[in-house]
Structure formats: C-alpha cells, structure tokens
Amino acid sequence: MDKSSCLVIAGEKSGEEHFLSFFDGILANCPDTHFYGVGGDQMSDKGVELLYHLNEFSSWGFSEVIGKIPFYYNALNKVASEVAKRKTKTAILVDFQTFNLKLAVRLKKLGVKVLYYVAPQAWAWKEFRVKALSESVHTLFSIIPFEKKWFGQRGVNSVISVPHPLYHTYSKYWQNIDDRQFGGFFKNKKINILILPGSRNFEARLLLPRFFDAISEIKKNWDVCVSTVKSPSISETFFDYYGDQIDIFHESTNISEALLGADFAFAASGTVTLACALFGVPTVVCYKGSLLEQFAYDNFISYRGPISLANIVNDKLLFPEFIQDSVNTYNLIKFFNAICTDEIAYEKMTKELTMTRNRLVGDDRDIAEYMASIIKEN
Numbered sequence: 310m311d312k313s314s315c316l317v318i319a320g321e322k323s324g325e326e327h328f329l330s331f332f333d334g335i336l337a338n339c340p341d342t343h344f345y346g347v348g349g350d351q352m353s354d355k356g357v358e359l360l361y362h363l364n365e366f367s368s369w370g371f372s373e374v375i376g377k378i379p380f381y382y383n384a385l386n387k388v389a390s391e392v393a394k395r396k397t398k399t400a401i402l403v404d405f406q407t408f409n410l411k412l413a414v415r416l417k418k419l420g421v422k423v424l425y426y427v428a429p430q431a432w433a434w435k436e437f438r439v440k441a442l443s444e445s446v447h448t449l450f451s452i453i454p455f456e457k458k459w460f461g462q463r464g465v466n467s468v469i470s471v472p473h474p475l476y477h478t479y480s481k482y483w484q485n486i487d488d489r490q491f492g493g494f495f496k497n498k499k500i501n502i503l504i505l506p507g508s509r510n511f512e513a514r515l516l517l518p519r520f521f522d523a524i525s526e527i528k529k530n531w532d533v534c535v536s537t538v539k540s541p542s543i544s545e546t547f548f549d550y551y552g553d554q555i556d557i558f559h560e561s562t563n564i565s566e567a568l569l570g571a572d573f574a575f576a577a578s579g580t581v582t583l584a585c586a587l588f589g590v591p592t593v594v595c596y597k598g599s600l601l602e603q604f605a606y607d608n609f610i611s612y613r614g615p616i617s618l619a620n621i622v623n624d625k626l627l628f629p630e631f632i633q634d635s636v637n638t639y640n641l642i643k644f645f646n647a648i649c650t651d652e653i654a655y656e657k658m659t660k661e662l663t664m665t666r667n668r669l670v671g672d673d674r675d676i677a678e679y680m681a682s683i684i685k686e687n
Contacts, residue, residue: 314397315339315684316388316421317346317357318412320366320405322508322542323580325349327427327474328403334677339684345395346388360391366405381408389415398687401680403427410441417445422687424680426450428468432459439463447683450676453622454668469679472671473622475580479587482565483666486588489569491659495652499532500572503590504555506547507577508540513547515597516636520575521554523641536571538564573649575641578616582628586619589663591648591655594619594628595636622668627661 319325325348332355335342345358347366353359361384385408392400399422402409406429413423428451431438442449443464450471451457457470494500504520506513527533536557539548548558559567564581568574568588576582578596585592594617615621619628629644631637648655 313339313341313684313687314343314345314395316392316397316400316416317344317348317352317403318388318400318405318409319346319348319352319403320363320408322349322363324403324405324427325352325363328352328401329355330474330477331677331680334675335681335684338678338681342684345391346400347384360388366408384408385412385415388412389419392416392419392421397421399684400424401426404429406430406438410438410445413445414441422447422683424448424450424683426471427452428456428460432456436463439465448679452669452671453618455624457672469674469676470671471674471676473583473669475583475587476666476669476671479565479584480666482569482588485569486663489589491589492572492652492655494531494572494649495655497532499534500527500649501534501536501570502527503567503571503574503576504535504537505574505576505581505585506537506540506543507579507581508542510542510544510547512577512597513543516575516577516595517547517551519595519597519636519638519641521551522638523575523645524554526638526642527645536567538567573645578630580618582620583618583622583665586623586627586662586665589659591658591662592619592628593641593644594630595641596630596632597636619662619665623661623665627658 317328319328329351344356345360347361347363348357348359349363398420400416401424402413404427410429413425416423423446425446428449429438439460448467448469449460449465450469451460452471452473457468460468502524506516524533524535534556535554536559537555538559538561540561564584568584568590571590574585574590574592576585576592576594578594582592582594596616615626616630617628620626620630631640648658
C-alpha cells in the first residue's frame with residue numbers, strides 16, 4: 310500500500326464511540342494514513358476499512374463468549390496476517406479486553422507499537438493481565454482516576470490518564486445541571502422516575518419486571534411520571550409490553566434530555582450509571598445474569614468492590630448496588646424511600662453526585678495529537 314497504515318480495533322459500540330471522540334484529531338494530523346480494522350458504521354463512514362463489523366464481534370456474558378471462541382481465534386489470525394502483509398507499525402486497541410490483550414502480544418512480536426485506549430479493569434479481576442500490558446503495550450490510556458498509579462506501580466511504564474469519554478460527551482450540560490432545581494417533587498409529590506434497563510435483551514428481560522413492581526408500590530403514595538431510554542439493541546417487544554406503564558420514551562441519542570428531567574432512576578449496571586452521577590440523579594443500580602455467570606463470579610472472580618462506574622469513580626457507594634436475587638421490590642423501595650422522603654439527604658446526594666465531573670478530567674494532554682505523533686514516527 311502507498312499510504313502508511315494504522316490498525317484500529319473497536320469491538321463494541323462503546324469502543325467505537327471512544328475512538329470517534331479523538332479520531333478527527335488524528336485524521337487532521339495524519340491525513341495520509343490509512344486506518345483499518347474492526348468497528349461500526351460510523352467508523353466506516355469516516356473512512357476506516359472494516360475487516361470485521363463490530364456486530365460480528367460483540368458478545369455479552371460468560372456463556373455467549375464461550376460460544377464465540379473459535380470466531381475470535383480466527384479473527385486474531387486474520388488481523389495479525391493483515392498487519393504483517395501491510396507492514397503496519399502502529400495499532401490503536403480500544404477496550405475489548407480479552408481479544409485486544411491477546412492481539413497486543415502478537416502485535417508486539419511483529420514490531421507494532423500498541424496504543425491501548427481504556428485500561429482493562431485488571432484491578433477488579435485477572436490481575437495477571439498487567440504482565441501482558443507491561444510487555445506488549447507502548448502506551449496505556451486510563452479513564453478511571455486511580456488507575457494510572459495502580460498500573461504504574463505494577464510495571465506499566467507509560468500510562469496516560471485521559472478524561473473519561475462521558476466527560477467530553479456531557480461537558481456542554483454542566484451549566485444546565487448546575488442551574489437545575491433538584492428536589493421539586495418534595496413540594497408537589499410528583500416525581501419523575503427514569504428506567505434504564507441496559508443495552509442487552511437479557512438485561513431488559515430480567516430487570517424490567519422488578520423495576521415496574523417497585524414503581525407499582527411507589528405509585529400508591531406518589532404521582533409518578535415514568536420515562537425510559539430506548540436502546541436500539543433492545544427488542545421493541547419489551548417496550549410494547551410495558552408501553553402502557555411508560556409516560557415518556559426517549560431515543561438513545563437523547564439520554565441527556567432524559568437525565569435532565571429525572572428525579573430518580575432505576576438502572577442496569579454499566580456506563581450509564583456514571584451518566585446518572587454526572588447529572589446528579591440518585592439511582593439504584595442492579596444486575597441480574599444467568600446462573601452460569603453467577604457461578605463464574607462466585608468461583609473465579611476475587612473482586613468484591615463496587616460494580617457500577619459511578620461508585621468506582623467516586624470510591625464510595627453513592628448508589629446502592631443489588632445483584633442477582635437481591636434485585637427485588639423490597640430493596641428497590643427501601644432506597645427510594647430513604648432518599649426521596651428526606652429532602653436534606655436528597656439535596657446532599659445530588660450535590661455530591663454532580664461533583665463526579667471533577668474526578669474525570671485526566672492529565673492535561675491532547676490524546677489525538679499524542680497518538681498522531683506515534684503514528685507519524687513509523
């Protein structure tokens with residue numbers, strides 16, 4: 310190929326969004342570089358050549374990943390082969406931990422400088438991954454405050470702390486959030502409850518019944534407006550089934566609007582919990598998975614800290630977390646009553662939550678410019 314090349318692996322939608330947050334800056338600095346690899350439609354529209362679409366890569370849960378192992382090994386071989394054929398010398402690997410770490414080891418042997426964006430959560434489980442990072446990765450980018458020090462102490466020489474992607478996404482709303490009058494429902498007893506059932510069908514199937522059981526109890530004492538965000542990856546069947554219990558539907562592109570209008574939320578564990586914190590919305594965080602996943606968690610994962618990003622970033626349990634059988638009406642109602650019947654407690658929590666943004670700023674570094682400089686070295 311006449312152009313220099315750079316490999317990009319974004320195996321999930323969130324990874325594509327991470328990459329796109331700095332890709333324009335890289336393009337501006339590297340107009341003659343050809344980008345190829347794994348991504349979605351938006352990356353393709355930007356000119357990235359897709360060897361695989363992220364829809365082929367995406368999987369969720371222990372059991373689903375097991376079934377796709379042969380696919381992932383074939384993909385590793387194909388990607389490594391393309392890198393060797395094209396004589397690519399730089400790779401940007403975005404999240405997608407298990408696949409990308411195995412790929413990083415192969416790329417190192419091919420003389421490729423690996424820029425690994427979004428450090429794997431080795432502090433939660435599989436700490437042995439740090440060895441692969443220290444030996445194979447040129448630069449590691451971390452998005453959670455304590456990670457830079459944690460990885461540095463364990464032998465990863467080049468770690469750059471970057472602003473969490475949600476910081477950039479929602480920074481334009483800081484003034485709206487600061488100007489908002491939280492807790493208006495204490496005067497009129499009309500409360501806006503936001504339902505965030507996750508982005509996977511199994512999450513919606515397991516969590517929505519529990520959420521609406523809790524809301525049914527709340528409605529006995531409150532005037533409730535129920536809203537939700539329609540993730541495009543969740544079957545319309547769920548929204549049709551619960552449609553008569555939902556007052557407002559927000560598209561996934563309008564989650565900021567949904568959060569600005571919410572007084573309280575029931576949410577699946579995931580990145581969205583950090584969004585709830587940034588917007589100052591008190592939230593109950595829930596996770597329910599298969600029995601196989603519960604077995605794996607109980608027997609192979611030693612981490613027992615917080616599961617939601619909001620709590621991990623703040624290093625405290627601001628949001629209550631309920632897992633598996635503890636996701637029940639009693640627990641959900643208990644926290645709702647504790648926070649939504651005490652105006653002082655509610656005000657204190659919303660103020661603390663909105664300060665989450667201050668923990669996400671990262672190092673004073675232009676990530677796109679830094680990555681471009683590494684690409685141009687080759």
